[in-house]
Amino acid sequence: MNGITKGRFEVFSNSDEAPINKKLPKELLLRIFSYLDVVTLCRCAQVSKAWNVLALDGSNWQKIDLFNFQTDIEGRVVENISKRCGGFLRQLSLRGCLSVGDASMKTFAQNCRNIEVLNLNGCTKITDSTCLSLSKFCSKLKQLDLTSCVSVSNHSLKALSDGCRMLEMLNLSWCDQITRDGIEALARGCNGIRALFLRGCTQLDDGALKHLQKHCPELTTINMQSCTQITDEGLVNLCRGCHKLQILCVSGC
Template sequence: MHAFLSPQMFSNNDEAVINKKLPKELLLRIFSFLDVVTLCRCAQVSRSWNVLALDGSNWQRIDLFDFQRDIEGRVVENISKRCGGFLRKLSLRGCLGVGDSALRTFAQNCRNIELLSLNGCTKITDSTCYSLSKFCPKLKHLDLASCTSITNLSLKALSEGCPLLEQLNISWCDQVTKDGIQALVRCCPGLKGLFLKGCTQLEDEALQHIGAHCPELVALNLQTCSQITDDGLITICRGCHRLQSLCVSGCANITDAILNALGQNCPRLRILEMARCSQLTDVGFTSLANRCNNITDGTLIQLSIHCPRLQVLSLSHCELITDDGIRQLGSGPCAHDRLEVIELDNCPLITDASLEHLKTCHSLDRIELYDCQQITRAGIKRLRTHLPNIKVHAYFAPVTPPPSVGGSRQRFCRCCILL
């Protein structure tokens, strides 16, 4: 913005050259692309620019986190009065000085708000959620993480006044229980993201309500919700078939049963975080991998980091994994000392490069490569020079012979080769 500003372009009056050359509509359009800091600077250039820069249409999206976190409530009130119905997205993340009174004024003035982040606004109480419920029916995304005064009353209020809610973050709001979750999900069926990290009072019954009423759920974070067990999570799996991201790190009570349930019911699963879940074994991960054919290299990276004792890994029909994922796996701690079996049949993106990455897996006893069309005999031969005792199960289509004298071709049976 500063590159094209020069002293000659402005004066103390409103007859600056740029104001004569460009219509106000065009200037207003240019201002719509500027961030908060630049808009405030432009507002100081002249009276005309002050009016244009502070026009409510330029303030549809505001993020004060990188601008000024020590703001007081009156600043939020002034912003709401300036923006009014134009404002759609507001982030007050980390604004510790903002409380219920300012947010009530905000809710009254900005009734078209769709995304609101109050993450870390520790003065917020249930009163703010009552205001949002009363005045902001279009609210879709709400972040209340670390607002530790929030209780079940907030969730009940939101369920009554914000039926369009799609994403809610109440991480570390440890006063929330199953009653609040029940009220929320019964009236907000469109929930797609629910972040409950650190909500330590939640039990399986809360998850049962989610599984019964949130068929659109895509992302769920239950990190350190230490009271939940397989029973609650299995209900989630059976009711939330669109689930793509699940975090249950620190939930020490879960077992392989949840991995089996995810494999059977959640074919879209892409991200699974299960750190510090000490009861999980190879059996569960094998069951999961056999059914989740949409997993990518990202899963292999996490397995290589967090599963140093992995012995058997089945990636059959995982059509999205590539050589890079196998490279990450082959460089992990499990590959050097533990990994004994890896099944890669029907993985069309795997090439001989993957076999090169597995040469250092000294414990590897068996590898399945059926219908891996980019694997060659030469690649397998090179692997066996490093792992002479490995059993390699692979299939190679026979070469079609030239036409016979009679014009017909011989028919060859498909063959499986144990090398």
């Protein structure tokens, strides 16, 4: 047992007389807890001091979805989670958490540098500042959902292209400040992107698709629903460069 594991289990003492704590190795209890959801983990944390240590161990919090608690999630909750999980956290969904803003996301980015999947769908307080934080601290980010984050602009795409070059999926639906300049920056920096959702990005035109054609050969999915400035010329250019394209939505174009 290494020093870290030993320190984790020092809270267990002879006074912890519960049969389960006597019979099962603490490593096995920790493994069992790793299969529990957020609510159950929080309940287990209230059973005893020993279980509190195990239930709140960062290794149990690698994947968190807070959608069911969206009305209760404030910035400080996200900050506390990030401090608890640290480098363990790989996936976080804050979909619908309207109270979460840039300050808490900056703390999150600083603490959770191994995040790979982040869902901020409907977090309308989010601005370019959050993407700047992600760019600075979260280089392993692969999937980012910014649906309806209407304050996000081309500055965000420039930041992501600089610091999040492993990005494979980006959802910018209804981020109507995005223009061809933002798409150009994204395409140049994140040329491994596979899925791009641009529904309702009404300022995008054929020029944006030309940048994707030049720089994003791995693109397999693109949704441009209601991008009313897109024409046949743009689609022809896109198809000339994106030979792996499998899913194309131009509804409302």
